[in-house]
Amino acid sequence: MLTSIKSHKLQYEGQKLGMMYFRVALVLFGAQLLMGLIAAYQFINPDFLYGIFDFNVARMVHINALVVWLLYAMIGSVYMMTPEETGQEVVGVGLGKLAFWVLTLAVAVVVVVYIFIQIGPGKESTIWLINEGREYIEAPRWADIGIVVVVLIFYFNIFATYMKGERTGIMTVMVADLLALAGLYLAGVFYTDNVSMDQYWWWWVVHLWVEATWEVFVGTLAGFALLKVIKAKREIIEMWLWIEVLMLFGSGILGLGHHYFWIGTPEYWWEIGALFSALEPVPLVAMFVHVIYDWGKEQGAHGGSPVINNGPTMAWVTINAFGNFLGAGIWGFFHTLPQVNVYTHGTQFTAAHGHLAFFGAYASVLIGMFYYGIQKAYGIEKLKATFNSKMAIVLITFGVIGMTVALTIAGYEQVLVERAELGAGWDPYFTAQALPWMKQAMAWRMIMGVVTFVGFVYLFIDLLTIGKKEANN
Amino acid sequence: MHPLFIRPEIAANEFLPIFIVASLVLVFGAAYAASITLAKMGFISKKWSFIGYIFWVLQTYSLYDLAVRIHSNSFTLKVLMVAMAAYLFIPHLYFRLITDINKRYGED
Numbered sequence: 001m002l003t004s005i006k007s008h009k010l011q012y013e014g015q016k017l018g019m020m021y022f023r024v025a026l027v028l029f030g031a032q033l034l035m036g037l038i039a040a041y042q043f044i045n046p047d048f049l050y051g052i053f054d055f056n057v058a059r060m061v062h063i064n065a066l067v068v069w070l071l072y073a074m075i076g077s078v079y080m081m082t083p084e085e086t087g088q089e090v091v092g093v094g095l096g097k098l099a100f101w102v103l104t105l106a107v108a109v110v111v112v113v114y115i116f117i118q119i120g121p122g123k124e125s126t127i128w129l130i131n132e133g134r135e136y137i138e139a140p141r142w143a144d145i146g147i148v149v150v151v152l153i154f155y156f157n158i159f160a161t162y163m164k165g166e167r168t169g170i171m172t173v174m175v176a177d178l179l180a181l182a183g184l185y186l187a188g189v190f191y192t193d194n195v196s197m198d199q200y201w202w203w204w205v206v207h208l209w210v211e212a213t214w215e216v217f218v219g220t221l222a223g224f225a226l227l228k229v230i231k232a233k234r235e236i237i238e239m240w241l242w243i244e245v246l247m248l249f250g251s252g253i254l255g256l257g258h259h260y261f262w263i264g265t266p267e268y269w270w271e272i273g274a275l276f277s278a279l280e281p282v283p284l285v286a287m288f289v290h291v292i293y294d295w296g297k298e299q300g301a302h303g304g305s306p307v308i309n310n311g312p313t314m315a316w317v318t319i320n321a322f323g324n325f326l327g328a329g330i331w332g333f334f335h336t337l338p339q340v341n342v343y344t345h346g347t348q349f350t351a352a353h354g355h356l357a358f359f360g361a362y363a364s365v366l367i368g369m370f371y372y373g374i375q376k377a378y379g380i381e382k383l384k385a386t387f388n389s390k391m392a393i394v395l396i397t398f399g400v401i402g403m404t405v406a407l408t409i410a411g412y413e414q415v416l417v418e419r420a421e422l423g424a425g426w427d428p429y430f431t432a433q434a435l436p437w438m439k440q441a442m443a444w445r446m447i448m449g450v451v452t453f454v455g456f457v458y459l460f461i462d463l464l465t466i467g468k469k470e471a472n473n
Numbered sequence: 474m475h476p477l478f479i480r481p482e483i484a485a486n487e488f489l490p491i492f493i494v495a496s497l498v499l500v501f502g503a504a505y506a507a508s509i510t511l512a513k514m515g516f517i518s519k520k521w522s523f524i525g526y527i528f529w530v531l532q533t534y535s536l537y538d539l540a541v542r543i544h545s546n547s548f549t550l551k552v553l554m555v556a557m558a559a560y561l562f563i564p565h566l567y568f569r570l571i572t573d574i575n576k577r578y579g580e581d
Contacts, residue, residue, distance in 0.1 A: 056527075233578070235574045235577075235578045236571060236575075239571070239574055243567070243570075273548075275549075275552065278553070278556075279556070281499050282502075282560070282563075285499070285502055285503050285506050286506075286563075288503060288506075288507075289503075289506045289507060289510050289567075291513065292507065292510065293510050296511075296514050296516060297514055302543075304578070325499070325503060328501050330495075330496050330499045330500070333495050333496075333498065333499055334492055334495050334496065337543060339481045339483070339543035339544060339545070340483075340491060340495075340543055341559070343483065343488070348579070369519055412488070412489075412492070414484050415488055416488060420483065420484075420485045420488065421485055437545055
């Protein structure tokens with residue numbers, strides 16, 4: 001069915017490869033939401049699939065599918081933008097296609113193992129063959145090694161193309177960022193028996209991805225999208241980008257400290273974590289203003305009539321600017337300072353922040369890139385939003401915000417009852433779980449999850465049909 | 474034994490104000506940056522840009538209030554206030570750079 005997304009109008013083979021990544025990303029996005037719904041329902045009815053497909057397994061597949069579809073969409077986006085920025089066909093595109101199939105086969109095998117074998121005994125063989133038991137990056141070690149090889153191929157292709165073609169500011173930032181992004185994965189490949197040490201390195205991957213390298217990636221992608229969709233001025237885009245890079249790395253790298261508060265690391269991390277975490281929202285404000293500035297200024301600069309040649313992409317990039325600020329900024333700042341975090345840590349506040357930040361900061365801009373890919377693939381000069389595009393935007397955004405609000409209420413109840421009143425511990429945890437505020441919040445989270453999934457169905461249908469429909473207009 | 478971490482005693486009825494004031498820090502911060510941006514872009518008259526400075530004052534007060542509510546020590550409080558003073562200049566620095574870029578490369 002996904003082959004109905006054609007790519008025959010694409011000028012470069014590298015971009016066709018990008019579309020291949022987008023197709024798999026879309027399927028994994030759907031799988032992620034489905035697993036999320038199962039896990040959400042298990043919060044309401046813990047007996048559902050108990051002993052067959054437990055909550056921990058549904059949650060594991062939910063969050064791993066999230067990371068993998070985002071990575072697929074990121075790789076697809078880079079293959080989509082590289083030929084246009086460098087004016088050069090991607091070097092080693094045949095190797096790239098081979099790597100794509102190897103990666104996709106590996107992901108399929110890992111998912112089958114997650115679903116049917118699920119867990120194993122506490123032995124080395126489990127780490128090698130089933131899963132490593134670390135949130136977000138649970139892939140067994142054989143798959144880790146495969147991922148490293150595939151990413152090396154991907155990076156070689158992009159770097160060689162960059163060196164051969166035009167070296168724009170956007171591509172320079174992207175190439176440097178990808179090196180850091182790929183290199184950091186290595187910190188999550190080895191496993192140590194000491195849990196504190198393991199967590200120490202594990203955060204290098206998770207935090208330094210989502211709060212440093214991925215944020216820079218998104219800034220670069222948003223800059224590229226603004227260049228293409230509203231024809232923003234390159235010099236301004238690149239100047240903003242360099243400032244954002246400076247601020248994101250300036251605050252994001254040592255912001256790592258907010259994950260080191262309670263895992264047995266030295267006390268100085270409290271001060272470092274508190275200070276740099278407090279600074280982390282600043283670049284998000286800058287990114288927000290950047291998009292609004294470029295949109296407003298560039299539209300005015302072209303004679304007053306709006307020049308948006310891809311409505312859905314622009315809508316998703318705008319959602320990204322707001323969502324990043326709200327999800328990563330406000331919902332992150334809520335509970336990032338150690339004095340507050342000691343009460344909120346591990347409550348549903350974290351889940352609320354995670355849902356809105358992953359959607360606002362990453363999913364939204366990557367969905368925007370799907371539409372950019374469709375526009376190029378069908379050779380459409382001006383891609384307008386359809387009814388399905390609008391329904392997808394409204395329902396997915398409303399659904400995710402609804403889930404975030406519900407989880408925030410649940411987290412707030414946990415902070416008050418489980419932590420502040422009862423002093424944390426085993427019994428307080430279950431007392432808080434049994435109260436109506438928690439149960440009702442979880443029911444609303446489920447309802448909003450269904451709304452999000454319906455929005456995804458609209459998105460899926462739209463991506464399959466919008467290209468053909470608009471090309472015929 | 475030296476305690477690893479002394480949990481600040483925050484009263485149960487203090488949590489909601491803390492979460493709200495933490496949000497206001499960022500909301501007012503974005504509003505300040507947005508007001509200056511809109512004034513520089515000509516969407517609102519420059520004489521209205523003082524509203525932005527009101528947002529900055531509110532943001533500074535919110536951050537101070539947050540720091541007090543969560544029992545920050547006096548050094549941290551000073552660092553946060555210095556950061557707020559720096560934040561006052563950031564939007565102006567951006568637009569100075571943008572103006573210089575436009576001068577160098579010409580307006581479209």
